Amino acid sequence: MRAPILASTLLLMAAPGCTDKPTPPQKLATRGVDQPTADPRPPAPPVEIANHKPVNGRCARTLCVAGPGALTDDANRDLGEMCRRSRGVVRHCEDQPCHSVWSLESWEQGLDALIDSLDHNRDGKVDALDEACQISVAGWSRGGMIAAEALPKALREDPRVSEDRAIIDHLVAIVPWAPEREHVEVGDNVRKAWIYRHTLAPAGDCSRAFAGGPWLSPAPICGPETTCWDYDFSLEPELAFLSRRGARSGAEIGHCIITALFDIIGLDNMIHGQEALAEQLPHYSNGEHGGRVHEPPPAPDEP
Secondary structure (H helix, E strand, O other): OOOOOOHHHHHHOOOOOOOOOOOOOOOOOOOOOOOOOOOOOOOOOOEEEEEOOOOEEEEEEEEEEEOOOOOHHHHHHHHHHHHOOOEEEEEEOOOOEEEEEOOOOOHHHHHHHHHHOOOOOOOEEOOOOOEEEEEEEEOOOOOHHHHHHHHHHHHHOOOOOOHOOOOOEEEEOOOOOOOOOOOEEOOEEEEEEEEEOOOOOOOOOOOHHHOOOOOOOOOOEEEOOOOOEEEEHHHOOOOOOEEEEEEEEEHOOOOOOOOHHHHHHHHHHHHHOOOOOOHHHHOOOOOOOOOOOOOOOOOOOOO
16 A cells, blocks of 8 residues: 655645734723733633543643534534543533533633643643653544644644644544635644545535535645645445444445544544554545555464
């Protein structure tokens, strides 16, 4: 099987540019009266770091971002089930039971909690004086875009985190969706990225009924520091996949039910940093077959 190809050359296709927003006028404080400073962020929810088992003796952290809808919706619950079983998952516990995914509105609070958990010596910084941790992130739909782009950028630009600790080892982006975008530009501080998507929507895809549907994922662009695996379920419509909700063929795997497939696939990526077995995966988007070869266990020694 051919190794995945780095997509650094595609960076030339990305349209650069940003828009500077004007700074709104500030209300002047009344002379002689102390003005309270309002924190623009809502109060942080109670947080726990669950499943502390290290990976190859190394500390690990996992942060997951949900897609549209409630955290109790099927797709977000399936994503949460995968993340719950990952290592060092950052969970928020304002409700019970705790949630292993963060909503689209609260992912920055999740990142704050992740950074705080990496500051082992409690000096307000994450640097060489702290134990190094493997960081994995995952997201579905809109959350997949955040996990691939906004979250790595925010981690890299956070003044509390040194450059060598602002590295995301493993990214899993499941049908990342942004209708206004032509590409998913994976953060250059991501080392390995697995992108799962479809370039054709199946006939029964729930997203056909959504505004702007069907919802298809833009192609990923990865820089020279990132190895990308870009899978397309549309290329194998007859292949059956096992999931938490039963067996599904490639022709039925749409935007809403895709997260049910990732109990095993996603954990191979996030915990071990490797592809899942070939029979569990579709082809790469260029048509080549993906996945690791399933090697049978060695035969017992002859008597």
